[in-house]
Amino acid sequence: MHQSDERGEVSAVVGVRVHDQVVDVVRLNSEDDVEATRMPGGEENIFEPERWLWRSRGEGARVLTEVLALPDE
Structure with a gap:
């Protein structure tokens, strides 16, 4: 998925x-700004999990x- 801003430009992958x-x-915002969640x-809501x-x-x-590196289970 590619999230876009109001101009349609990709803001994150x-x-x-x-x-x-x-x-x-x-979520890859930039090379130095990546967030991963399991x-x-x-x-x-997988984008804002409780x-x-x-x-x-x-x-x-x-x-x-x-x-x-996380286990598959």
Whole structure:
């Protein structure tokens, strides 16, 4: 998914992975501003979850390495 601003320009790229009983969401705002969240599969709003199991924010390579290291279960 690509979130756009009011002019239609891409403001973020968002990736969603649903597996087992969890959902992983990664939002890339810029190379140095990435947020990743793992939440239970039953969350109503994956972009503003009420509960989350894991969360990280920071430089892209570090955050992506962390989310990819999480167990699949």
